[in-house]
Amino acid sequence: MAALTAENTRLVEDLVKKGRSVGILVILISQKPTGDAIPTFIRDVCPVGLSFAQKTVEAAVAALGDDIRNWPDASPVTLQDPAYVGVAVMAMQGRPGFTRIRTPYVSDADAARIAEATSHLTADPALCLDALLDTTSNTNPGDDEGPDGPAVPLSKP
Numbered sequence: 001m002a003a004l005t006a007e008n009t010r011l012v013e014d015l016v017k018k019g020r021s022v023g024i025l026v027i028l029i030s031q032k033p034t035g036d037a038i039p040t041f042i043r044d045v046c047p048v049g050l051s052f053a054q055k056t057v058e059a060a061v062a063a064l065g066d067d068i069r070n071w072p073d074a075s076p077v078t079l080q081d082p083a084y085v086g087v088a089v090m091a092m093q094g095r096p097g098f099t100r101i102r103t104p105y106v107s108d109a110d111a112a113r114i115a116e117a118t119s120h121l122t123a124d125p126a127l128c129l130d131a132l133l134d135t136t137s138n139t140n141p142g143d144d145e146g147p148d149g150p151a152v153p154l155s156k157p
Contacts, residue, residue, distance in 0.1 A: 034058075038062060049065060049090065049092075050063075050088050050090050052087070053080055053084060054075075055077070060075055060089075064089065068091075071097055074098035074099070075089065087100055087102050
């Protein structure tokens with residue numbers, strides 16, 4: 001299990017690092033952020049950090065990094081009041097400090113309407129990959145003939 005955990009952690013780190021170049025945004029979510037739930041070496045390569053209200057500074061640090069200790073006025077620990085429902089603290093690479101953002105309220109009816117109206121925009125990634133492979137190669141691995149025709153030897157026997 002330890003080897004599987006280590007491999008999954010490495011894959012998530014690679015996806016966070018390389019995914020941005022191809023338009024993949026990785027969202028790491030944890031109900032109780034800790035250095036175990038979101039390993040710090042993964043958190044530190046995320047381009048955006050976001051945290052809603054936290055009960056402890058340690059939880060804020062786990063979500064946003066140690067720099068949040070230097071910005072006590074922006075700490076998510078101060079978001080405990082009902083007036084702060086939907087408010088989060090955000091950190092972005094290349095920008096000093098932290099910013100508070102408020103997410104808008106979306107009713108269940110509006111969420112259902114939007115999901116229905118945009119459901120045609122979704123696709124199963126496995127099907128997309130299969131379709132891509134079908135258009136780039138009609139052969140199986142190990143065949144002598146690739147998508148560009150038969151293999152040509154580099155030298156005569």
